[in-house]
Amino acid sequence: MRTTISTLRHARTAYNDERRYAGTIDVPLSDQGRREACRAAAHLRGHPYDAIVASRLRRARETAEYFAADGIPIVQTRLCNERCFGIMEGLTWDEVQGLDPPVLMIPVGGELHTVNPKQGEPFEDLWQRARKFRRFLFRRFSGRNVLVISHGVFLQLFHGLLRGTNCIESLALVPANLELRQFEFSGDCLVDEKAVNLSHEREEPW
Template sequence: MNDMSEKGGVHIWLIRHGETEWSKSGQHTGTTDVPLTDEGRKQAAALAPVLAAQRFDLVLTSPMGRAIETCRLAGLGEGAQVEPELHEWNYGVYEGRKTPDIRQEIPDWSVWTSPIPQGENLADIGRRAQALIDKLIATNATNIALFSHAHFSRVFGAQWATGSPALGAHLAMDTAAMSVLGFEREVRAILKWNLLP
């Protein structure tokens, strides 16, 4: 059985895309393909020296332009494959809206605990993250880069470490931040979180 727990050297790098106008303003950005700002492009390029020091067996990116461009500017665009499971949370009716605005209508609303009409809920994202983890386990890759989005990456990290997506609510992630998942002995662990170059 090809299980990553047998390969203590496995590292999965989660890399969030650079700044966009909507990430800057706090708008939920799931299915809308908002481009990187000039600052976002600078942030992405700043990742290049750190990532160049690694040798990745597998580079996957969300299908969204902001992730693909971050991957390219970070120096890993050549050979990168688009992975549909890496797309951001589908926020349904809340797409493009800010949490404080939503809470004027629905007090205590949270993407982590509230229904998301016409979109995905936390359990949906957890299943999607687990499906991708299972897919990665089935490969022989030991050093993997995933270019994705804040909420999905937070759920992925939580799912990897605990088997439950709920921890993601407590894992903040800045634009163009890097996190590293792997093993502590044989136990899945978050090795580094929210690193900036």
């Protein structure tokens, strides 16, 4: 039995442009993000998704609505919400550098990743949430073609989980806004993966 899980990071927000951490803050898409989502959805029109699964944050839901043509149902779940960044949420990258005590950062894949933001969600907890989300998808959509619309850091860990890497190794690749990544499974075994950046721009993990 073949199951296809495609993932898409939501379209741009003002926080992306400002290099600001959104996390669980419910920011909307920017005008540019809406235009890009509209163009990306037109590019995929006619693609036979059985369902769209989106996080409960507004920027993911708004993106999903552009792709939900022809009566494709949208299923929302907090399991694929973005990581909570705690005290970093709403701050820019430069402002985070000035926090005292400093936030621990580790280099993976040429990027710095925050490990211990106060009141934030540890990577280990996010990894377990990604595992629950994977079980949810295979339980509900086994043998079908589903599009997941979520967020940068959550998708980093979820992609790593689908590939069979560990939590830290999964941080090496940051998905761009509107980067479509398709994972094809035979039973529970990953047999193919491919990516398409529908916005044609490289993004940061804000």
